[in-house]
Amino acid sequence: xFSKACEYGIRAMIYITAASKEGxxxxxxxxxxxxxxxxxxxxxxxxxxxxxxxxxxxxxxSGGFFMEDEQRNITLMEIVEAIDGNSLFxxxxxxxxxxxxxxxxxxxxKFKSIRDSLQKMLMETTVLQLTQNLEKGLVFLxxx
Numbered sequence: 082x083f084s085k086a087c088e089y090g091i092r093a094m095i096y097i098t099a100a101s102k103e104g105x106x107x108x109x110x111x112x113x114x115x116x117x118x119x120x121x122x123x124x125x126x127x128x129x130x131x132x133x134x135x136x137x138x139x140x141x142x143s144g145g146f147f148m149e150d151e152q153r154n155i156t157l158m159e160i161v162e163a164i165d166g167n168s169l170f171x172x173x174x175x176x177x178x179x180x181x182x183x184x185x186x187x188x189x190x191k192f193k194s195i196r197d198s199l200q201k202m203l204m205e206t207t208v209l210q211l212t213q214n215l216e217k218g219l220v221f222l223x224x225x
Contacts, residue, residue: 082199087164090126092116092222094160097136098148099212106138106145117223126164133163148208157211158203170200 083091096115100107109127113120127146131138135155138146161169173180174192182189214220 084165086126089118089123090164094208095211097146098153098208101148106147108145153209154207157206
């Protein structure tokens, strides 16, 4: 559903948010180890998110990625749009260019309903909300 870049971006942002509560700055190596993501690719994603002000970073020996207070309340939708754009919410489920309300593909109405529900969930969910169960050990961010 999401691109690999978006998957890694969301996982990294959740992890950084959880770690930043303690005021820590996380190195790309620590982030990637914790979420099971490739370093170079994830570094590029986080650099892009930093340029877009969704995450903060400092260079140097005591640097790393971290979340300011206001950044902890960004929604998953903001991350998805920053990385993948909004084509998931505007495009056809079968990839047809002509699909529309007036000229629907075979799955148009069912896909539109699912797409709208997903968009609503992403708009209503912040990275901070998702850290709560992570901190309790009830959810995970890394494939085994």
